[in-house]
Amino acid sequence: MKGVIFTEFLGMVAGRFSEEMVDDIIDDADLPSGGAYTSVGRYDHSEIVSLVGALSGRTGAPVPDLVKAFGHHLFGRLSALHPEFLLGVGDALDFLESVDKVIHVEVLKLYPDAMLPRFDTTRDGKRLQMIYSSPRGMEDLAEGLIRGCAEHFSQDLHIERHARPDGSTEFNLENAT
DSSP, X not given: OBHHHHHHHHHHHHXXXXXXXXXXXXXXXXXXXXXXXXXXXBOOTHHHHHHHHHHHHHHOOOHHHHHHHHHXXXXXXXXXXXXXXXXXXOSHHHHHHHIIIIIHHHHHHHOTTOOOOEEEEEEETTEXXXXXXXXXXXXXXXXXXXXXXXXXXXXXXXXEEEEOTTSOEEEEEEEOO
């Protein structure tokens, strides 16, 4: 997993909790990397799982809620770091529909070794179905990113999420207005 995910997670923890909380969860998680991350480095995704678990242990917040909150935060940060991906995009559904075909293609140009999730989409007017597939099982992160995207575009999206028998996750999104 790219280091930017780790640095942004720790930045969120510092901003919402404290720098001391960052140090505490790094100590609690007993990470192979020691918790020293660079945004361009690559780290095992089990470390982010350990960090979130440690944060949950310290705060009492459920892990899924923390991961969704991080996804929401991450969308805001990534949109600030890469505003070019949002240029000319009409709304949240347009952007989300483009993630696999446009955004991930560009990400792979920058980071050829990135192991990105897959999003297969089907659009029907103001409805979008996204099928999320990843061996990492970070569907809570995907949901948080979707919610962050909707907020970015000031759009009220109705989001339904279902686990599929093949291990993927189906998100059905519809404009609520």
